[in-house]
Amino acid sequence: MIPRQQAxxxxxxxxxxxxGGIAAYKSAELVRLLVRAGAQVQVxxxxxxxxxxxxxxxxxxxxxxxxxxxxxAADEAAMGHIDLARWADAILIAPxxxxxxxxxRAGLADDLLSTLCLAADAPVIVAPAMNQAMWRAAATxxxxxxxxxxxxxxxxxxxxxxxxxxxxxxxxxxxxEILRALNGALDVAGDARQAPLAGVDxxxxxxPTWEAIDPVRFIGNRSxxxxxxALARAARAAGARVLLVSxxxxxxxxxxxxxxxxxSAREMHRSVMRxxxxxxxxxxxxxxxDFRPAQVASEKLKKGDSGxxxxxxxxxxxVLASVAALPEPPFTVGFAAETQDLRANALEKLRRKGVxxxxxxxxxxxxxxxDRDHNAVILLTADEERSFALQEKGRLARAIxxxxxxxxxxxxxx
Ligand code: CTP
Numbered sequence: 351m352i353p354r355q356q357a358x359x360x361x362x363x364x365x366x367x368x369x370g371g372i373a374a375y376k377s378a379e380l381v382r383l384l385v386r387a388g389a390q391v392q393v394x395x396x397x398x399x400x401x402x403x404x405x406x407x408x409x410x411x412x413x414x415x416x417x418x419x420x421x422x423a424a425d426e427a428a429m430g431h432i433d434l435a436r437w438a439d440a441i442l443i444a445p446x447x448x449x450x451x452x453x454x455r456a457g458l459a460d461d462l463l464s465t466l467c468l469a470a471d472a473p474v475i476v477a478p479a480m481n482q483a484m485w486r487a488a489a490t491x492x493x494x495x496x497x498x499x500x501x502x503x504x505x506x507x508x509x510x511x512x513x514x515x516x517x518x519x520x521x522x523x524x525x526x527e528i529l530r531a532l533n534g535a536l537d538v539a540g541d542a543r544q545a546p547l548a549g550v551d552x553x554x555x556x557x558p559t560w561e562a563i564d565p566v567r568f569i570g571n572r573s574x575x576x577x578x579x580a581l582a583r584a585a586r587a588a589g590a591r592v593l594l595v596s597x598x599x600x601x602x603x604x605x606x607x608x609x610x611x612x613x614s615a616r617e618m619h620r621s622v623m624r625x626x627x628x629x630x631x632x633x634x635x636x637x638x639x640d641f642r643p644a645q646v647a648s649e650k651l652k653k654g655d656s657g658x659x660x661x662x663x664x665x666x667x668x669v670l671a672s673v674a675a676l677p678e679p680p681f682t683v684g685f686a687a688e689t690q691d692l693r694a695n696a697l698e699k700l701r702r703k704g705v706x707x708x709x710x711x712x713x714x715x716x717x718x719x720x721d722r723d724h725n726a727v728i729l730l731t732a733d734e735e736r737s738f739a740l741q742e743k744g745r746l747a748r749a750i751x752x753x754x755x756x757x758x759x760x761x762x763x764x
Contacts, residue, residue, distance in 0.1 A: 359529075360388030362536050365438035365472075367463045368408070369450035370398020372513045373479035373522035377444055378403060380525035381411040387529065392417065392434070394463050396450065420462045431462060435469035440536055443467075445479035445522045448490050454502070455493040471606060473535060475503040477528055482518025500602055501583065505531050545589025546755035552590040553629040553680070554582050555622060555636035555669060557597035559615040563661065564647035571637045575599035577685075577725055578635030580747035582607045585631075588751050593629070595621045597636055615639050615666035626673045626680060631758055633683045634670035642666050674704040681758045683707045685727075689714040696730050707731050707757065709750065729753060 364384055368377050377393075384391045393408040394417045405416040417425055417434065429437065443450065443463070450463070454476070459465040467474050476497070484490060485507060494504055506523035523531075556578020560568040575596060582594045583604035592607045595618055603609040612618045615638045626632055641663035653659075670684045682705040686696035689712070696710035709727045726740040727750070738749055 359384060359532060359536055361390070363390045363392070363437055363439045364532070365392050365394060365434070365441045365466065365470075366412075367394045367396075367441060367443035367446075367450075367466070368399040368403075369396045369443060369445060369447040369463065370401060371445040371447045371479045371522075372402060373445035374399050374402040376522055376525055378407050378411060380444060380528055381408055383525050383529050384532075385412060390414075392437070394418075394434075394466060396461060396463050398447070398449070417462055420460075420465055431465055432469050435466045436471070438466075438470060438472045440473050440475060440532065441467060441470050442475045442477070442528070442532065444477035444528055446476035448478075448480045448484045448487070451476065451478065451490060451493045451497065455496050473501075473503060475505060475532070475535060477505045477522050478507050478520070479522035480507075480520045481512060481514055482516055482520040485518070485520040496602070501605060503535065546752065546759070547585060547631075548589035550590045550631060550755075550758070551629040552582075552585045552592045552631045552633065553622065553625055554578055554585070554592065554594050554633045555596070555618060555638070556582065556594060557599040557601075558637050559597045559618055559639045559666075560613050561615065561639045561642035561666075562613075562646045563643050564649065564651045566650050569639060569641075569643065570598075571639065573597070573599075573637035575601050575636075576723065576743050577747065578633075579604060580743040581633055581635055581751060583744070584747040584751040585633075587748070588755060590631075593625055595625075595636075597638075615642060615669070619667040619669050619672065622669050623672060626676060627678070629680045631683065631754065632670075632673045632680045633754075634673070635685055636669070637687065638669055639666055668703065670705060671703040679704075681706050681754075681761060683709065683754060686710045687713045692728065693730070693735075696728070700730060700732065706761070707754065731757070 368374050381391055391412040392414055393412050395405055408416045453464050454467055457468060459468050498504060507519050508521045508523055509519045510521050511517050512520055557575035558571045558573040560570045562568050579601045582592050586592045586604060586606045594607050594609045596609055596611055598613055610621050612621055644662040644664045674682045684703055684705045686699045686708050688695045692710050692712050696708045700708040708730045710730055711725055711727045723743060724740055725743050725746055727738050729736045738746055
């Protein structure tokens, strides 16, 4: 076997953001290491960062003028901030101060660095550095949770004695450690850039549907939408244009993904049928309610004296089957969530709904499924079976999208 070539930042474009913190002095060494490894480094400093280290230091080490402001006419004329955001293969913010993390989470765009993060398609990586109490603060941890959910990578911090004399978590990783991690990240970004779904339109459904009983009650299910959202994110990372039709969930829309929010199965059906003609791949990851109340009460139902209640239900349209039945259907992928006879039930669904691929997952047992962070699926076609082991839904989604892309391309060439 030929050993895989060691990843290196040679020729790669790294936008190094420096925010205000004493660890900014370590960033000088980081720039030196990156340049020595062959990377093109563009340093962007926040105003606070310039109080710690002079921009001239970074200019000398990177060989490029440091970008400082959003409104520098000469800089903007040379390469505007949107072009600069597109230029980067990766945006690395080291050190990332508590203030900068809060600004990133809020989506502010009132200085150059935060604007670049908002405009970029490239992976955004933060190497936090701050006092240990600031790191532990609920606000900082909450910001990090949201940023991670949006796909921002958080490297470090390390523990130890801090510049302020205290000890604990909050030290920025050493430049050598950041460089090593960056090698790996650029490698992954490189794989994504091969973009197996470049130019492909992907339409997805995700989440549950809510079927109204009266103005305050509904029939719903346990779907969290995590699998569908992870697939949307992975399809986008693979270069697709992604439209996500989602039922009620509490998840953030993945960057670069267009989202339409719906509530009921009929709304989802309407929205999907409007957009399905012309799309290339359809993935039905939503847990669509099969039935809805025959009547929706216009006022809140009162329980009165009765000890029981009957609710008449009628069938909802099947979104997946409707897409598969289009005169020129997209490459259509459905899920089968089963509590028993997984393969047999899933294969029956594949045939009955007329889809190209079914992703079958066991629900209700120990293995993954609804409202969990992990899942395991079996990919089934009319003549193929492939298992994906229990793993984190983000990772699983990337593996599934890679497999779908292969089969989609194979079908297109035959
Ligand atoms: N699905 C859909 N519209 C529906 C019901 C299901 O688009 N009204 C899709 C789901 O998104 C999923 C697949 O069909 O991709 C399988 O859904 P599932 O509920 O597992 O199967 P059902 O067809 O509802 O069959 P059963 O309830 O008998 O298991």
